[in-house]
Amino acid sequence: MDEQKRVEVAEPRFEHGHFLLIAGFRDRFTKETVQDIPALWEKLIPHIGNIPGQKGEVTYGVCSNFDGNGGFDYMAxxxxxxxxxxxxxKYPWIEILPRQYAVFEHKGSLELLPQTLEYIYKTWLPASEYKGLNAPELERYSADFNPKLKTGKLEICVPVEKKT
Incomplete structure (x- = not known):
């Protein structure tokens, strides 16, 4: 049996996100094809800084249109x-409406990102006073993010509201 790598995830901070327009490249993924997401980032990288109207240097991964069976759209x-x-x-786009987010910082390799997400959704969220919303989830990569050097910051922004 494979021993699952453990990740340490600090308690989230909460922030009210503002309206965003995110443009880049999008595709549909499933549990079986999620390993192909890095190819979408490879496609985006040469366009960073050249997308008309680009605001800042932060990049986003946006997960949306979840189908309940593990399928979702992903935009880099x-x-x-x-x-x-x-x-x-040339560049598909998505509108992100203002809402409350639980913001988690992912530390370590991108290879451990699935474990961080599993912790958030299977451990933290069920035990918290919040429920997840059927709304886009954001991965926010700082301008200096470098996955090879493991520098910069990656935040997972989970749309939430208090349980009633």
Whole structure:
């Protein structure tokens, strides 16, 4: 039996996210194809800094349109200012509405990200006073994020509301 690697995840901070437009590249994934997400990032990297209306240097992974069977859309992208005259045929985009997020910092290798997500959704969330929302989940990568050097910051922003 494979021994599962353990991850340490600190308690989240809570923040009220603001309206975002994220543009980049998107595809549909399942549990069986999730290992292909890095290829989407490889496709995005040469475009960072060249996407019209790009705002800042932070990059985002956006998980949305969950089907309840492990399928979801994933976008690797950057924040843009507006959609006016935006080349939507070249860069798909998604609108992120303002809402409350539980924000977790992922530490360590990206290979351990699935364990961090499993902890958040299977351990922390059920035991917390919050419930997850059917809304986009964000991975926020700092401008200096470098997965090879393990520098920079990766935050997982989980949309939540208090249980009633």
């Amino acid at each position: 992208g950057v924040e843009i200012r507006k959609l006016d005259d935006f080349p939507q045929e």
